[in-house]
Amino acid sequence: MYTDHITRKELAAFMDHTLLRPEATSSDIEQLCLEAIRLDTCAVCVNSSMVEVAAAIVSGSDVRVASVIGFPLGACIPAAKARETELAIRQGASEIDTVIQIGWLKEKNYRAVAGDIAVVVDAAESALVKVIIETCLLSDEEKRVACAIAVSAGAGYVKTSTGFSKAGATEDDVRLMREVVGPSVGVKAAGGIRDLHTAIAMLNAGASRLGVSASAAILAEAQE
DSSP states (O other), X not given: OOOTTOBHHHHHTTEEEXXXXXXXXXXXXXXXXXXXXXXXXXXXXXXXXXXXHHHHHHTTSSOEEEEEESTTTOOSOHHHHHXXXXXXXXXXXXXXXXXXXXHHHHTTOHXXXXXXXXXXXXXXXXXXXXXXXXXXXXXHHHHHHHHHHHHHTTOSEEEOOOSSSSOOOOHHHHHXXXXXXXXXXXXEEESXXXXXXXXXXXXXXXXXXXXXXXXXXXXXXXXX
């Protein structure tokens, strides 16, 4: 159980310092990466077009580079996601956050959903793949199915949200996802985590990674 006494260093280790706004410039990404190095977060999470910029800046540090794929809708063809993944890895990403094909899940085309994830896992090779299921658009049963499919397709993580839809992470969703995937697969909570209280609540609900843009503000609330 995590409490308000968690240290900055402990909390930073759970964080993907994130900037995915479409108007973000290379200069903004540079600032993000320098903040991540200073704060000692686990990773930075950026759009695939910014992976090369981010990788150059964090080179030599312990900060990883995560690239989103098929973001934020997940509705592009699987081959496009696979190619985007290949290029992101080539340019320096070591983690991949891919969005599922939500429409296919809704129509119960589970084989296609699994294939969509599997091609990204294959293209990622040894890189960690996190599957964004966009919980705010799903029923609880659909969330369970999405998580089970992601695990069966070889993903290392499931993730709540893009942060670009109707809502972000909730404690209930994180608990549900953790229940489905068990202890060996990660759960990333993302979207709407802007203060220490919410960050701790997500960890206690079962999250093992936090996608946050307000990393500095959250960590400023934590213990030295």
